[in-house]
Amino acid sequence: MRLLSVALTLAFLNIAGQALALERGNSGPQVTSIQRCLQRLGYYNGPINGNFGPLTENAVKKFQQAKRIPAIGQVGPQTQRALQAACQPRQSKSSSSNVLKVGSRGAAVTQLQQSLRTLGYYKGPVTGYFGQETEQAVIRFQQSKRLQADGVAGANTLQVIRTSLASRPNNNNNSVGGGIDKYPNALNEGDAGPQVLQLQRNLAQLRYFQANPTGNFGSVTKDAVVRFQRDYGLTANGIVDGQTWTAISTNANYANNNNSGCSPTSGFICLGENSPRVVAVQQSLRQQGFFNREITGYYGTETRDAVAQFQQTAGLNPTGFVDFQTWQALGLTNNNSTGGENPNIENRYVVIVPIRDANTLEQVRQFVPQAFAVKSKLGDYVNAGAFRDRPEAERRSSQLRDRGFDARVEYF
Known part of the structure; x- marks a missing residue:
């Protein structure tokens, strides 16, 4: 929790030093920090993926309305300061006191619930929120260990929980082989039970786990967890701690709720498709500044979020899947559905910055995180965003020129 507090603080300070506001279409660690803060405050329920899409924009507007800031959906200096003031005190208090009680939330509460469940004191869902059910579980544990039964998980109670877990031999519900669980506060290879089963189902929903869910955490589950952690910027160790569990659960629920209405039999591109036409979609999104990931041909959550951002910008229903109307709006036709290199996209005003040295791209990305490099016969340049309206x-070009970049607008 202390590391998270420091990371969010540094991220907000980094944002505050930038002249450009963060807005829909941006991506990067600064957006991730904003999403986490808005989620902590109860305004954001979407995935923590670093992509500033319509869900993030709506959450920003709600926060701005609550703080009586003009609700434009952009995170400028005034909104940055308000977010920092709203989130930082909570983080500092939590990290300094290290006390979990009714009303607390986050990865530490998730670990507490998992630990109490492993010890047999907690039967409720692992939500990361400290409610009355968690409080009663803490009281039962404290009574059994002859501690002050106040329902507050302070330093002493947490230490006794850790000691109890460390001294508890694993059984069929926690491990294989009868050894001591090296990570009693997290799910890891060797664990088993209903939590592992739910983990596998969530990973299957996100297309990371292809096997039959069994409730046993083996090498296949570990590999799936590692791939997810890499894709979402987490420590790729295959260990499902509170942060990884929350990220997997949040994204699985989001995918489940937002893939409704997508019918592959109707020709739509839905989550999980792997085909040449997905390559064409990703290439078109990249050329228009909505997608800065590797072109894989796999329609995962990152591609879906980029499509939703594009749909919002194009005035379409932001479903996150590609129907015929979205396909046409992307400038794609049946002639380039096999993933050609140059989809026909009309009316594109692109902000370009000529590449002068090896640092140009990274320097531009400090202000436009989704910028990417392009090689052309007329010279290499950085694409700093594509727009339908000049x-x-x-x-955007003027903002970059104010920062010292040789930015200009070209029509492609």
């Missing part, structure tokens, strides 16, 4: 492109 005034929007000129505004």
Whole structure:
């Protein structure tokens, strides 16, 4: 929790030093920090993926309305300061006192619930929120260990929980082989039970786990966890701690709720498809500044979020899947559905910055995180955003020129 507090603080300080506001279409660690803060405050229920899409924009607007800031959905200096003031005190208090009680939430509460469940004191869902059910479980544990039964998990209670877990031999519900669980506060290879089963189902929902869910945490489950952690910027160790569990659960629920209405039999591109036409979609999204990931041909959550951002910008229903109307809006036709290198996209005003040295791209990305490099016969340049309307492109170009970049608007 202390590391998370420091990380979020540094992220907000980094944002505050930038002249450009973060807005829909941006991506990167600064957006991730904003999403985490808004989620902590109860305004954001979407995935923590670092992509500033319509869900993040709506959450920002709600926060701005609550703080009586003009609700424009962009995170400028005033909103940055308000977010920092709203989140930082809670983080500092939590990290300094290290006390979990009714109303607490986050990865530490998730670990507490998992630990009490392993010890047999907690039967409720692992939610990361400290409610009355968690409080009663803490009281039962404290009574059994002759501690002050106040329902507050302070330093002493947490230490006794850790000691109890460390001294508890694993059984069929926690491990294989009868050894001591090296990570009693997390799910890891060797564990078994209903939590592992739910983990596997969530990973299957996100297309990371292809085997039959059994409730046994083996090498296949570990590999799936590692791939998920790499994709979402987490420590890729295959250990499901509170942060990884929350990320997997949140994204699985989001995918389940937002893939409704997508019918592959109707020709739509839905989550899980792996095909040449997905390559065409990813290439079109990249050329328009919505997608800065590797072109894989796999329609995962990152591609879905990029599509939803594009749909919002294009005035379409942001479903996150590609129907015929979205396919046409992307400038794609049946002639380039096999993933050609140059989809026909019309009316594109692109902000470009000529590449002068090896640092140009990274320097631009400090202000436009989704920028990417392009090689052309006329010279290499950085694509700092594509727009349908020239005034929007000129505004981005002017902002970059104010920062010392040789930015200009070109029509492609």
